[in-house]
Amino acid sequence: MALRKHRWSLVIGVIGCLLFLTAAVHSQVFVVGEKTATDQLSTEFTPTHLSLPDSRMTERGRRELVRMLVAEQGFAHRALPMGANLTLRANGPVEPSAAAYRELIYKKGTSAAPGDRVVVTALDIKGDRIILDLNGGPYVKHRFLRHIQLNDNPIAPDYGEQATGSRVTLVFNGPVPEISAPEVKSLLAPLIDFGVKTTEEAYANTLPAPLKDAVNAHEVLVGMNHRMVLAAMGQPERKVREQPSGDPNGAPYEEWIYGHQPQTVHFVRFVGDRVTVVEIAELGKPLEIHNKDEMAGYNPPAPTREIAMGDQQPGAGSGQAPPPTLRKPGEAAPPGGEGKVQFPTARIPAPPATGIPAATPMPDPRMGPQTAPHLF
Template sequence: MRHRIAAVLLGITAASSCALFAQQTQTVGPLPQRDVFVVGPDTSVGDPLRDFKPTRVEYTQDPMDIGGKRELVRMLLMEQGFAHRSLPLGAPGLVLHANGRLTVDNDSLKKRMFKDGMSAAAGDRIMVTDINILGDRIDIDINGGPYLSHRFLRHISINDVPLAGDGVMGERPTGTRITLLFEGKTPRVSAAEVKALLEPLLDFGLKTSEQAYADTLPDPIRNAILEHEVLVGMNRRMVLASLGQPDSKLRERAAESSDGEVFEEWIYGKTPQSIRFVRFRGDRVVLMKLAALGKPIEVHDKEELAGYRDPALTHEVSLGDAKAGSEETESKPKGPSLRLPSERPADQTAPTPAKPKADKVAVNDAPHLQ
């Protein structure tokens, strides 16, 4: 009897569970499916050539000469700007026709950047690190160029262990190359014209606050900042406008100082490149050392600004009261009074007339003094 009752209860429970599941299925409907986002060449990188407009720059057709090459390298090398659009990483770079379009289409460029990466995204700061002027083109390396720099330590190994990477694993180039291609021979273009021709890809016209500040300085200081030099006597803002943020900073006590003065030193560059050590005392540069590979260390510790001081940091302070008879006292308004203009206060007396000075007489001409 007990077994029959248990079997009946079990059947009722199973039937109610099936009915409840069927009711939920009918009311709720199909289960929602989650969206899946797959990263691929079409989704990882946007359209790098969107709104690409060729330039219309007029330039001379005279062939490039030695003087033009030197001027172009001097004015463009180490020049800083911003990327208008994403730039691919590594070789072969980009080929831009002068006043024309790129030789690569949008889809191919997206696949390259998805595979190799980007050297600079849109809006990132870039730097011209090398310029090579050829017969019909100008090769401009950005952020170190598309190829890994050569290191002789890669050819040396100890116990089959290389002293440096082999350039295949763990080491990759950091930049790209933009080739400006001309029809025929390379003309004698100026640095401003090259910047205008590169405008669809790069922008050299935007100014930071430091660059705008440099335009307000005298010509010798502004020229030094444009050539990325540091002069003894510059303040921190001038150094930032010239070299940007330092790679590292150091604060120590000067060994030659008797009172233990703390100085701050900014370090620019890393070996094997040239390294600059800029020492500040307060807000001014008091020492600059330049250490170049294979050359003696250059030390600059003499004032190089000819006593120039930033007018914004110069204030004139006058101590004491204004001098009698000065414009300040004469222009000061007098308080109200009931006295007539001819009357004087009780504490003031009429000025006594000055005694007439006796004429000087020679001793020989005064008989009473003989």
Template sequence: MRTRTYRWALIAGCIGLVSVPLQAQVFVVGEKTATADISTDFTPTNLSLPTDRMTERGRRELVRNLEAEQGFAHRSLPRGSGVTLHANGTLSPNPEEYRRMVYQKGEAAAPGDRVVITAMEIKGDRIILDLNGGPYAKHRFLSHIQLNDNPVVAAPAEQPTGARVTLVFAGFVPEISAPEVKALLVPVIDFGVKSSEQAYADTLPSKLRDAISAHEVLVGMNHRMVLAALGAPDSKLREQQSGDPNGARYEEWIYGHVPQTVRFVRFVGDRVTVVEIAVLGKPVEIHDKDEMGGSRDPADTREIAMGDKKPDGQGTAAAPSLRLPGEAAPANSQGNVQYPKDNRPVPPPPGSSSDPSVGTSSDPSSPSADGPKAGRPSITSGRLPGPAPYPTNLR
């Protein structure tokens, strides 16, 4: 009854019949509610570092081994460039400020998301790592050029969604290797997590395993190899070859966005046939020849034996038997079935000189020189007596 009265009072208040004060519940999502699930647990690393300054050769090796390396985020990474990790030390900002940064700037990667080192710089006492494109959009001067009344030559870059992590050392950057940098970044990024694609890559030949580790796509790879090397594509296209409606269809996977390196991987069936690599300011690099060199997925290799022949060429397999394994053959075994020989004489063909039914005997039943006996068909006529013809004059 109370519920019904409240409902009529609410309707009356809406149409202006009765002035009834309405109460409403408002849920406000604030910073504490939005960042309640963000983990800020931190355990510093303890890695012995070299004491020598980094040389030019060490810098080149570090850039070559770390750029385009993929890992998994250990914590929520905020957009922007405010995360600083001290080698074997603390992470700044503090947990409360870290949550506020994620709330205000947005999340570049959630825990467990794949991140890629798209750019890095070494200067002074720090190594600056840009993840998933970095926090700043690449400036394009063509976006400021306009021809007559046409729009700009190049559209402005999209809003950046990446992050930047700065690894700071005490005094200077030592002569450190790529595995040591990865070990120092474990509180933020884990490069040692093995996904299903990485576990699959370990089963491949060394050439394919090295190409997947370097995030390279070779002509001849299948879909699973490309996923292990580059992950899921940013976009896909499905077309027909040469515009022929009856031609084979191909699928093209696209990785990257301008101004980053863009890769076009074309599949026909389950195999890569063309790889195009477009780098800003350079001609497009096209690979359309088989680069596998005989290296294939072990699952794609199958041996087919004809009949009972063994694949290893050791002869034919034993014939099937109803005997149990290890059971000896009976003593009276005859082996193969022997069919009896037919010793009966073969009768001569009809009409030949050796046919006993042909001759000049005095038997009245035998044919004479004048012709065959009446009532007996001739052996040379080729016709046998048949039934009488059916009468056609019956009414």
């Protein structure tokens, strides 16, 4: 009887220990909530003050805006949420507000953290707003072939892609004005910093003021070199090479073509490393031709060549270098054999015999000892 009571007391003690350990484990659980996840999230916002034009955006301005902003890269000033719920008013606040912004980050997730690189992957202009998709946008691109099967085999596989991009909607008080790409970047400055210099911008800063303004305005002047044109217009859509230029020295020209109909088309002609002719063909207007120097007296430096070890300065030697030869230094050439291939005429004597004695055959042990024949 005493043993049974002892067993029951032991069982009760074990159960009590288990309950105590369970309570201790539950007391150490760390629950991450909205306040904990967004505690260090900065929601500071400073609106811009940029004067906007009154005229409505034209079709040409729309095309230029898409051309200059799509594929542009910048850095996020603040955390950007995934989805399409971010609205920025021109020279105004951002929506949602600070508390709702934290909640949106907590529920949707972060598309780009502060300081992360973002890329404008799509741009659309509708009514009073400009819609920009960043890092692929908030929706996965739909492909209708995913819904078609042949013999239970899908035509296009579905890899289960998930959208991780963001969308920023820039809203104006009225219709979208005739605004340029730098002005749109300035309006987006509270969210995205596009001020990081590219190699073209860094090169443009080294040029004189008139050329720097032309490069920033994406204009080509007669007299520019290849690097200036690339900084101003980027890579051309087409190139036409090796055409006669009419130069008496026989230098061919190369023509770079930007744009296509019905857009404005620029024809930039190079002779060597200089632009000689710029032709601008705009729809409904006569052809505009620029064939006079527009560099305002600035002459870009010519390409230089560094003399490396072993190279010889032009004109450093006296006359033409002698051709290579197998003769020793100071050895005279045979009469009449200068510049000709020389073949040996004397017979080369055969090497003397080395005098190695002929090897004697070894006796075969199976034949027994060799004895002289008996004479009878």
